[in-house]
Amino acid sequence: MLKGKGLITVAGLTVGALAIILMVFGNPVNMGLCIACFLRDTAGGLGLHSADKLQYIRPEIPAIILGAFAAALVTRSYRSVGGSSTLTRFLLGFIGMIGLLVFLGCPLRMLLRMSAGDLNAWVGLVGLIAGIVAGIWFINRGFTLGRAVRQNAAHGYVLPGIFLVLLGLLLFNSTIFLYSSEGPASMRAPLLLSLGAGLVVGILAQRTRMCLIGPIRDLIMFRDPYLMFGMVGIFIAALIGNLVLGNFTVGFEGQPIAHSDGLWNFLGMALAGLSFTMIAGCPLRQMISASEGNTDSAVTIFGIILGGAAAHNFGLAASPAGVSPNGQIAVVAGLVVVLIIGFALSGARVLQQRRVTEGG
Amino acid sequence: MVNTVDCRGLGCPEPMLMVKKQIEVQGKGTVVAIADSEAARENIKRLATSQGWTVQVEDRDEEWILTLTK
Numbered sequence: 001m002l003k004g005k006g007l008i009t010v011a012g013l014t015v016g017a018l019a020i021i022l023m024v025f026g027n028p029v030n031m032g033l034c035i036a037c038f039l040r041d042t043a044g045g046l047g048l049h050s051a052d053k054l055q056y057i058r059p060e061i062p063a064i065i066l067g068a069f070a071a072a073l074v075t076r077s078y079r080s081v082g083g084s085s086t087l088t089r090f091l092l093g094f095i096g097m098i099g100l101l102v103f104l105g106c107p108l109r110m111l112l113r114m115s116a117g118d119l120n121a122w123v124g125l126v127g128l129i130a131g132i133v134a135g136i137w138f139i140n141r142g143f144t145l146g147r148a149v150r151q152n153a154a155h156g157y158v159l160p161g162i163f164l165v166l167l168g169l170l171l172f173n174s175t176i177f178l179y180s181s182e183g184p185a186s187m188r189a190p191l192l193l194s195l196g197a198g199l200v201v202g203i204l205a206q207r208t209r210m211c212l213i214g215p216i217r218d219l220i221m222f223r224d225p226y227l228m229f230g231m232v233g234i235f236i237a238a239l240i241g242n243l244v245l246g247n248f249t250v251g252f253e254g255q256p257i258a259h260s261d262g263l264w265n266f267l268g269m270a271l272a273g274l275s276f277t278m279i280a281g282c283p284l285r286q287m288i289s290a291s292e293g294n295t296d297s298a299v300t301i302f303g304i305i306l307g308g309a310a311a312h313n314f315g316l317a318a319s320p321a322g323v324s325p326n327g328q329i330a331v332v333a334g335l336v337v338v339l340i341i342g343f344a345l346s347g348a349r350v351l352q353q354r355r356v357t358e359g360g
Numbered sequence: 361m362v363n364t365v366d367c368r369g370l371g372c373p374e375p376m377l378m379v380k381k382q383i384e385v386q387g388k389g390t391v392v393a394i395a396d397s398e399a400a401r402e403n404i405k406r407l408a409t410s411q412g413w414t415v416q417v418e419d420r421d422e423e424w425i426l427t428l429t430k
Contacts, residue, residue: 077397218403222407280371
């Protein structure tokens, strides 16, 4: 049976292929799977923002969570833990999401855009790497959000429970939610396909610990390529899919659901890269970790959802026309806040270790 | 005395970073690491193995004791 690098490579190829299949069957172009976009659409579907083109409870989200939850239970890797700077993680998720929506996509969508020839996404990748390098700089200076502690197993059931209820309502009482009739959120793969794909992604990502911040971080910090096999797998499968489908145009201008303002593509992803490095993983990883019982990650997901709502309520998110002044101010302000958090918590690990030593 | 690195409750990449520092400082001998997540366990195992240490994993009440020797 496959394991290690082989398994995560196959998982990456599968996730990339599923993203292409979801796009073919109705999800938006270069957005077959995007955790940030889908959490933002979910926020819209719940009425948390009023961008009427971005409202749909994307079934992929509860499916990924429930798939990962089931995989964690079956393999006995479920552990309810929490209490590691929970509110700070909420804030970093919130701010990181604004960066993602200024770029227009999470690292997963960045890969899909890169594989379709969207050069703006390659600029985003450079920004993401810059943000991760800044995060590593803080981590090497002793930045830590502290230890999580074991909790009663029931606490970890809350998040999968919430999304199970959401899925139940979507299936059996769907009229209570908002649905876009035009724009990206009106583009939907069939419900059962979205659910099936989400379940597979959740299971594979849980078993392989797939992440799209970790690959770059681990390669730089430890020359450890393990997670990179998954990231490259996603890219290669999506590249092949896009080439076969003829959805491959190299250029900056006119790319689907993208803008070509290089500075803000760079800075948006740099902000996201730094924020998500501090909380130890990309939005997909946060969802998987939350499904495995990490209640800090669960709270982070609500930070991401509310960050998405704020980004649209206050005009911070970019559109294909570009990035608004509000969005530019928000990115700069976000960078300032995240840097303050970074400096404030640098050296925290040294204190923590000293305490352990002195204590025993 | 065997040095113990307690990685419980820490998120990536802190467990790897702490173990890496310890095995670099020591160079050889025995290092014990305690992990309480699959991610930390696998990451420590991979890191130590890549640096030429042998790793023994003991499963103890939802925690793992990793004994690294070189």
